Amino acid sequence: MDDIVDLSRFQFAMTAMYHFLFVPLTLGLAWMLAVMESLYVMTKKEVYKDMTQFWGKLFGINFALGVTTGLTMEFQFGTNWAYYSHYVGDIFGAPLAIEGMMAFFLESTFVGLFFFGWDRLSKLQHLMATWLVAIGSSMSALWILIANGWMQNPVGAEFNYVTMRMEMTSFVDLILNPVAQVKFVHTVAGSYVAGAMFVLAISSYYLLKGRDLSFAKRSFAIAAAFGLAGIISTLVLGDESGYEVGDVQKSKLAAIESEWDTQEAPASFTLIGIPNQAEQRTDYAIKIPYALGLIATRSLDKQVIGLKDLMKSHKERIRNGMIAYGLLEQLRSGDTSDQTVAAFEKVKIDLGYGLLLKKYAPNVVDATEAQIQQATDDSIPGVAPMFFAFRIMVGAGIALLGIFLFAFYQSARNRIGHSKFFHRLCLYGLPLPWIAIESGWFVAEYGRQPWAIAEILPTHMGVSSVSSNQVLFSIISIATFYLVLLVIEIFLMFKFSRMGPSSLNTGKYHFEQLENKIVDNH
Amino acid sequence: MFEYETLRMIWWVLISVLLIGFVITDGFDMGVGTLLPFITKKDEERRIMLRTIAPHWEGNQVWLVTGAAAIFAAWPSVYATAFSGFYVAMMLTLFALFFRPVGLEYRNKIEDPRWRYSWDWAIFAGSTIPPIVFGVAFANLLEGVPYVLNEFLQSQYKGGFLDLFNPFSLLVGVFSLVLFVLQGSTWLQMKTEGDLRARARRITMVLGPVATILFAIAGLWVAYGLNGYVLTSIGDLSGPSNPFLKTVELQAGGWLLNYEKYPVTMLAPLLGLLFPLLAALASKYNRCGWAFFTTSLMQVAVLSTFAVSTFPFILSSSIDPNISFTVWDATSSELTLNIMSITAAIFLPIILLYTSWGYFKMFGRIGKEFMAKSQQSSY
Numbered sequence: 001m002d003d004i005v006d007l008s009r010f011q012f013a014m015t016a017m018y019h020f021l022f023v024p025l026t027l028g029l030a031w032m033l034a035v036m037e038s039l040y041v042m043t044k045k046e047v048y049k050d051m052t053q054f055w056g057k058l059f060g061i062n063f064a065l066g067v068t069t070g071l072t073m074e075f076q077f078g079t080n081w082a083y084y085s086h087y088v089g090d091i092f093g094a095p096l097a098i099e100g101m102m103a104f105f106l107e108s109t110f111v112g113l114f115f116f117g118w119d120r121l122s123k124l125q126h127l128m129a130t131w132l133v134a135i136g137s138s139m140s141a142l143w144i145l146i147a148n149g150w151m152q153n154p155v156g157a158e159f160n161y162v163t164m165r166m167e168m169t170s171f172v173d174l175i176l177n178p179v180a181q182v183k184f185v186h187t188v189a190g191s192y193v194a195g196a197m198f199v200l201a202i203s204s205y206y207l208l209k210g211r212d213l214s215f216a217k218r219s220f221a222i223a224a225a226f227g228l229a230g231i232i233s234t235l236v237l238g239d240e241s242g243y244e245v246g247d248v249q250k251s252k253l254a255a256i257e258s259e260w261d262t263q264e265a266p267a268s269f270t271l272i273g274i275p276n277q278a279e280q281r282t283d284y285a286i287k288i289p290y291a292l293g294l295i296a297t298r299s300l301d302k303q304v305i306g307l308k309d310l311m312k313s314h315k316e317r318i319r320n321g322m323i324a325y326g327l328l329e330q331l332r333s334g335d336t337s338d339q340t341v342a343a344f345e346k347v348k349i350d351l352g353y354g355l356l357l358k359k360y361a362p363n364v365v366d367a368t369e370a371q372i373q374q375a376t377d378d379s380i381p382g383v384a385p386m387f388f389a390f391r392i393m394v395g396a397g398i399a400l401l402g403i404f405l406f407a408f409y410q411s412a413r414n415r416i417g418h419s420k421f422f423h424r425l426c427l428y429g430l431p432l433p434w435i436a437i438e439s440g441w442f443v444a445e446y447g448r449q450p451w452a453i454a455e456i457l458p459t460h461m462g463v464s465s466v467s468s469n470q471v472l473f474s475i476i477s478i479a480t481f482y483l484v485l486l487v488i489e490i491f492l493m494f495k496f497s498r499m500g501p502s503s504l505n506t507g508k509y510h511f512e513q514l515e516n517k518i519v520d521n522h
Numbered sequence: 523m524f525e526y527e528t529l530r531m532i533w534w535v536l537i538s539v540l541l542i543g544f545v546i547t548d549g550f551d552m553g554v555g556t557l558l559p560f561i562t563k564k565d566e567e568r569r570i571m572l573r574t575i576a577p578h579w580e581g582n583q584v585w586l587v588t589g590a591a592a593i594f595a596a597w598p599s600v601y602a603t604a605f606s607g608f609y610v611a612m613m614l615t616l617f618a619l620f621f622r623p624v625g626l627e628y629r630n631k632i633e634d635p636r637w638r639y640s641w642d643w644a645i646f647a648g649s650t651i652p653p654i655v656f657g658v659a660f661a662n663l664l665e666g667v668p669y670v671l672n673e674f675l676q677s678q679y680k681g682g683f684l685d686l687f688n689p690f691s692l693l694v695g696v697f698s699l700v701l702f703v704l705q706g707s708t709w710l711q712m713k714t715e716g717d718l719r720a721r722a723r724r725i726t727m728v729l730g731p732v733a734t735i736l737f738a739i740a741g742l743w744v745a746y747g748l749n750g751y752v753l754t755s756i757g758d759l760s761g762p763s764n765p766f767l768k769t770v771e772l773q774a775g776g777w778l779l780n781y782e783k784y785p786v787t788m789l790a791p792l793l794g795l796l797f798p799l800l801a802a803l804a805s806k807y808n809r810c811g812w813a814f815f816t817t818s819l820m821q822v823a824v825l826s827t828f829a830v831s832t833f834p835f836i837l838s839s840s841i842d843p844n845i846s847f848t849v850w851d852a853t854s855s856e857l858t859l860n861i862m863s864i865t866a867a868i869f870l871p872i873i874l875l876y877t878s879w880g881y882f883k884m885f886g887r888i889g890k891e892f893m894a895k896s897q898q899s900s901y
Contacts, residue, residue, distance in 0.1 A: 064627035078605025089598020090854040097595035100588030101869040109581035116577035162762040164675040167855040464606035465678035
């Protein structure tokens with residue numbers, strides 16, 4: 001059983017992180033294409049059309065894998081997380097279906113017209129198609145993050161013992177979930193940075209090689225402006241404002257800071273240290289006074305609750321959850337007297353905590369003190385991975401801020417191309433947004449553990465009744481396919497990036513000019 | 523807005539509509555993908571074939587994606603039980619589906635014949651495996667699926683991957699592939715010229731009658747060879763979704779009862795038999811538009827036949843028929859269905875509008891001259 005849980009978690013983590021290599025670029029690049037094409041329509045300068053088509057070509061190579069890997073995400077909720085799907089499909093499924101109808105159709109229909117409509121659509125029609133791709137993809141992200149936000153902070157839903165699942169009580173609460181909202185802004189802005197960094201880095205490559213300069217400079221300037229706006233939004237509208245609501249979000253915050261004991265407000269921020277989970281303390285901590293309180297609560301008087309206090313309340317709720325579980329068994333076996341129902345209603349909010357025990361005591365109600373302690377210890381995520389992943393994310397984010405500030409400053413002073421060193425920095429800085437994004441998702445989802453749905457459904461309860469051999473089969477197959485596809489996509493990306501706008505066959509750019517010269521000399 | 527009972531019917535219809543949207547639109551691009559390695563050896567002609575579907579397949583695939591998401595949202599337990607039960611089959615479909623976006627996007631990026639030849643087979647696999655698996659899966663839905671539910675509504679599938687395959691399910695798998703290929707062949711008739719069009723025409727003329735025969739055999743098999751699931755009692759049709767409150771019986775010819783009750787539904791199988799023949803006939807007289815139109819209606823008729831036959835069952839358990847999921851006890855809550863109905867009422871018409879606009883803008887045949895002229899946008 002534990003096998004299945006670990007394997008299914010591994011598969012989900014692997015496929016989700018792989019999927020999110022491609023999504024940010026789709027999200028970010030789509031808007032930049034819309035800006036470039038708008039410039040083309042407004043100024044009528046061909047170079048902007050070439051930019052739209054060339055970056056659009058790279059966009060297409062990436063888009064194909066984004067779509068492909070997205071299919072896996074949709075399938076595996078059903079294949080690998082069947083009980084999860086049954087238990088929360090009533091709420092979690094809705095945003096996914098709405099995403100399909102409202103956003104994914106729009107994005108996918110117009111992406112076809114974007115690629116193949118150049119000589120079939122009028123200029124304005126084509127521009128509209130491009131904008132709709134950008135709008136569609138970001139709207140798609142909105143619905144997915146509403147679904148994801150609900151996993152972190154499940155508002156607007158209630159458990160129904162007759163259907164044995166969570167059911168929606170308020171759609172408005174679901175979409176206005178504060179966690180979903182900050183998550184959307186933070187994730188999407190971060191993705192725009194990835195799109196901008198992609199264009200910035202590859203344009204820098206042309207600038208370093210000294211070819212197609214006017215094309216590269218224009219691309220660089222657009223990327224610099226777009227990326228600066230993106231990185232400032234990402235940092236300022238960071239996720240932390242969403243950490244005040246919900247117990248799991250609080251645990252995440254405390255784990256990120258490795259804050260074991262609740263400090264007096266305003267709490268100090270642990271810049272660096274080594275979290276020690278067994279002893280429940282942080283070794284070699286270097287602290288900055290007041291900083292955590294200011295960042296996390298944006299106040300001087302609100303406390304940031306420490307892990308030990310959180311676990312104390314978890315233990316309480318686990319005991320309550322045992323009662324809830326016992327009553328649920330009575331209800332399910334047919335005793336639906338008013339008394340039982342009323343008693344269950346009173347404690348059902350802690351049912352999820354009772355389910356945490358399932359891993360250690362299958363009958364839950366007869367759990368020993370030691371088993372309760374075990375479940376309590378596991379009611380928070382591993383602190384060290386959270387602590388370091390968060391710092392990697394922030395570090396990469398700050399480096400990106402530096403790059404975009406300077407890039408913007410250079411383009412404002414019309415000095416793009418002057419500093420070889422800086423352009424090399426831009427080129428080799430290309431992985432930074434992806435490092436930040438992947439660590440960010442790690443913090444968000446690993447930090448949610450041990451829950452699949454915060455305080456409602458433990459991860460170990462969510463899996464399907466399949467055999468570990470089946471999951472092993474799918475992990476190995478998916479990993480093989482993904483590896484091959486990654487090699488092919490990187491090969492194509494490099495090929496077309498090296499070729500640059502010459503790949504458009506317009507005759508205007510570097511390699512074609514070179515060919516023409518050779519032909520002339522003969 | 524609507525009564526719970528009505529909403530449940532609405533979602534049974536809407537999910538059928540989404541799946542019909544899938545077999546009509548993705549039907550033709552998958553059909554083209556299956557034909558790709560066989561209908562011509564010339565790269566130029568293959569590029570023409572792919573170019574006809576290139577602007578549309580991404581949008582088409584969303585019918586499948588949204589269909590699956592709608593099943594997740596409207597029938598969560600069905601989604602959970604079917605996807606985990608058919609684990610290996612689902613994974614194979616998924617792997618096959620990997621090949622399409624990358625194949626279609628990457629094939630023409632490099633001019634090396636080996637590169638293109640390999641992608642052609644990848645696109646073939648991606649277009650051929652899913653229709654077969656869908657056919658096999660639908661056949662299994664008719665035969666009943668060996669799963670159980672415990673008191674916490676955790677489902678467990680008791681069969682193995684190979685149990686999915688038996689003579690009946692293989693027949694339906696082949697039939698399903700024939701339908702997709704037919705849909706692809708009439709699309710090619712409509713969108714290409716010359717040799718390619720002539721070959722596509724011959725394919726429709728051969729496969730049209732084949733589809734009718736296969737459909738007839740499958741129909742007779744369902745009527746005389748299979749037991750159907752029949753509802754003998756059910757609780758409140760507007761009650762909470764609880765699959766334990768009804769009784770179900772297996773009866774010979776049970777899948778035909780709806781036709782006796784509502785004779786007008788006989789139209790679905792009759793038209794399902796007729797349309798493939800009409801498509802062959804239309805092809806014989808070179809009416810490409812009519813050919814495509816009739817194969818599209820054929821898809822509607824065949825899926826409707828399935829829907830009418832199995833109503834109100836969605837997923838039936840062969841181990842414990844009483845816990846089968848029906849239209850009334852497998853759905854999401856009333857609020858969720860309401861919200862999604864409003865969304866569908868607003869967005870489905872809009873989707874149809876801009877999708878049609880896209881097809882309208884891309885209207886017309888694609889031949890060698892077209893390909894030569896539009897180097898730029900053929901990516």
